[in-house]
Amino acid sequence: MKKPSFDVIFMELAQNLALRSHCTRAQVGCVLTKDTRIISIGYNGPPAGTHNCDDEFGEDGCPRDSKGSCSLALHAEQNAILYASKNGVSVEGSTIYVTLSPCISCARIIFSMKIKKVIFLNSYAAYKGLASDEGVDFLRKFGVEVVSYSEL
Numbered sequence: 396m397k398k399p400s401f402d403v404i405f406m407e408l409a410q411n412l413a414l415r416s417h418c419t420r421a422q423v424g425c426v427l428t429k430d431t432r433i434i435s436i437g438y439n440g441p442p443a444g445t446h447n448c449d450d451e452f453g454e455d456g457c458p459r460d461s462k463g464s465c466s467l468a469l470h471a472e473q474n475a476i477l478y479a480s481k482n483g484v485s486v487e488g489s490t491i492y493v494t495l496s497p498c499i500s501c502a503r504i505i506f507s508m509k510i511k512k513v514i515f516l517n518s519y520a521a522y523k524g525l526a527s528d529e530g531v532d533f534l535r536k537f538g539v540e541v542v543s544y545s546e547l
């Protein structure tokens with residue numbers, strides 16, 4: 396039997412984590428890894444201990460920001476990076492697997508935290524109907540490797 400690659404294992408985990416999101420607008424999961432080990436995980440949602448979008452705003456969906464996204468949620472990448480930082484785990488040099496390519500604000504954080512590689516499943520631009528993937532463009536411009544999972 397063929398053994399699954401770590402790329403497959405980590406992206407499948409990210410997809411499973413996305414299913415845990417309570418947000419009514421989008422479900423995104425991510426896994427932060429270093430040397431084939433998991434250092435953090437995350438999915439999108441309001442900060443832990445506040446509320447769940449689907450419980451609080453089940454009927455109308457969560458409040459939107461100017462781009463039509465949930466205005467309360469931390470993004471999956473932010474949750475994973477913050478959790479690592481809170482626990483004193485360095486994310487420098489790590490690889491992040493994420494089910495949706497990073498938005499521009501997550502891209503800025505990923506770059507600042509010196510994460511070296513991003514592997515994404517779906518395109519944020521395609522999901523949002525935007526002309527370009529500005530987060531991906533930003534990361535590539537400043538030397539972070541960004542790879543589409545379908546091209547691995």
Ligand SMILES: [Zn+2]
Pocket residue numbers: 417418419420441448457458465466467468
């Ligand atoms: Zn929400």
Ligand SMILES: [Zn+2]
Pocket residue numbers: 470471472497498499500501502
């Ligand atoms: Zn984001």
